[in-house]
Amino acid sequence: MIKTRFAPSPTGWLHIGGVRTALFSWLFAKSQSGQFYIRIDDTDTSRSTKEYCDSIISALHSLGLNSDRELMYQSKRFDVYIDKIEYLLNNNLAYYDQVEVNEKTKDTNLDIQYENRLNKLGHVIRFKNPKENPVKLKDLVHGEITFNPKTFHDVVILRSNGVPTYNLTSVVDDTELGITHIVRGDDHLSNTAIQINLFKAFNETVPVFAHLAMIHGVDGKRLSKRHGAVDINSFLDEGYLVEALINYLVKTGWSHGDQEFFSTDDLLKLFTIDKVTKSSAIFDYDKLNWLNQHYIKNKDLSDIADMILPYLTDLNIKVSDRKYLENILSLGIDRDYNLKNIASGLTYYFENDLNYKSDDFVKFDPIKSKAVIENVIKKISNIDFDNKENISNCIKEVCSDMSLKFKDVGPAVRFALTARLKAPSIDELCFTLGKDKALKRLNDFYAFLSLA
RNA sequence: GUCCCCAUCGUCUAGUGGCCUAGGACACUGGGUUUUCAUCUCAGCAACAGGGGUUCGACUCCCCUUGGGGAUGCCA
Numbered sequence: 001m002i003k004t005r006f007a008p009s010p011t012g013w014l015h016i017g018g019v020r021t022a023l024f025s026w027l028f029a030k031s032q033s034g035q036f037y038i039r040i041d042d043t044d045t046s047r048s049t050k051e052y053c054d055s056i057i058s059a060l061h062s063l064g065l066n067s068d069r070e071l072m073y074q075s076k077r078f079d080v081y082i083d084k085i086e087y088l089l090n091n092n093l094a095y096y097d098q099v100e101v102n103e104k105t106k107d108t109n110l111d112i113q114y115e116n117r118l119n120k121l122g123h124v125i126r127f128k129n130p131k132e133n134p135v136k137l138k139d140l141v142h143g144e145i146t147f148n149p150k151t152f153h154d155v156v157i158l159r160s161n162g163v164p165t166y167n168l169t170s171v172v173d174d175t176e177l178g179i180t181h182i183v184r185g186d187d188h189l190s191n192t193a194i195q196i197n198l199f200k201a202f203n204e205t206v207p208v209f210a211h212l213a214m215i216h217g218v219d220g221k222r223l224s225k226r227h228g229a230v231d232i233n234s235f236l237d238e239g240y241l242v243e244a245l246i247n248y249l250v251k252t253g254w255s256h257g258d259q260e261f262f263s264t265d266d267l268l269k270l271f272t273i274d275k276v277t278k279s280s281a282i283f284d285y286d287k288l289n290w291l292n293q294h295y296i297k298n299k300d301l302s303d304i305a306d307m308i309l310p311y312l313t314d315l316n317i318k319v320s321d322r323k324y325l326e327n328i329l330s331l332g333i334d335r336d337y338n339l340k341n342i343a344s345g346l347t348y349y350f351e352n353d354l355n356y357k358s359d360d361f362v363k364f365d366p367i368k369s370k371a372v373i374e375n376v377i378k379k380i381s382n383i384d385f386d387n388k389e390n391i392s393n394c395i396k397e398v399c400s401d402m403s404l405k406f407k408d409v410g411p412a413v414r415f416a417l418t419a420r421l422k423a424p425s426i427d428e429l430c431f432t433l434g435k436d437k438a439l440k441r442l443n444d445f446y447a448f449l450s451l452a
Numbered sequence: 453g454u455c456c457c458c459a460u461c462g463u464c465u466a467g468u469g470g471c472c473u474a475g476g477a478c479a480c481u482g483g484g485u486u487u488u489c490a491u492c493u494c495a496g497c498a499a500c501a502g503g504g505g506u507u508c509g510a511c512u513c514c515c516c517u518u519g520g521g522g523a524u525g526c527c528a
Contacts, residue, residue, distance in 0.1 A: 009528045044527055104525050124526055142457070151455045151524065159526040166528050190456055190523035213458075220520060252464055258476040277465080279458050280521065287464065287478045297491080335490045406487045414488070422489035
């Protein structure tokens, strides 16, 4: 059975590129009835935090990328690694080396000591990396790669503070978990030769590797904080749908002809590693936004209502009438691309007193507008709000009575109803707001114009 | 510096030697729909990094150059 893993290091937020690696690893296993495991590679004890760890786990869970076994934490397995290092030492495959902190390693925090029987102050243990032969790798996405032994070096497997390092722990745990296929970012490609040699040193089966190209920022550099909010939780928090995120991430680096939309079920049927691209991609916010809007538009209104409630709460809006909310959403759901923005674009439906700003209204003539509003109020007070037709006709009548074109009437009315220039059509607006609210706003705006 | 990886429209990609005057999508531009905006819709713009081979024929195969990325840590 195929077994893959995702092994994040909780030294930062899980960014969107990491999520894609997890997704591909998960899809590779799951599309072939295999298993997917999550392992927390927290051997860098000074930089790993519980906060990062929890946020990574929670994000993966939100995305549906769940581990098929209990999470493995490397920080809880130091005794296992010590045994393994001792094995290498006893078989002349590792050795002690006296080291000093240098320019390159000065940032490494060695304050936390992990006392163990191999630990020797001022000494690290290095793996005796065989340098006689090139290492050949048959990578599932890159094909055959030959590593020149010229650059092989003896990597540290135990730090001077007694903490084992990634190259060792990763190999030990991949063996322990029975990982058959390692799907990871190609920033690990250079480490692979070392790790293959380590697997061999332990006489263990070398897993199959699949190195994924990375996602870069617009500057072509690897994605990081300086490219803006790229951590997965910020996308989730802003109201990007899981469907959209997955669809976006899978489409960058993998394709199935010209198909643009994929559900998770589709992916489970269609995903194959041979359609994964070798070249890196640049993160495209526009395309993600477009996809997110697509999924929001196509979701049931009641689902969106559920999902948008927390965003409205954050804006201090209490929704008492569920039906009213759904009506509003039907007018405003495709006006923005994430739930947070949609929610903040909807506030005027709930406010009792709109905050009219003259700056926004500067292009309209206050005297004319006042007359228009006055007429609209008169007409609209006498009509039935049961259908939109009535409201629409009412506005038309005002136009003809005053010999004005719609463009001289519409914007002022729309502004009165919403305090903004861009909004749904007036009849929809009035119909959804209801007669009382609509009239109150028209009167409020009339008063506002009188003061101005 | 050394090693490794990568290279099609601005971006994500299709393309596995003839189907390519290179297809789709996002973005952008213009038109239509919409009483504004958004949505929707139609159209347009726009690419095989360069140079050598191989071949009857190269986007596709090989080599070189160039460009980009990664590794070269007591990070992962």
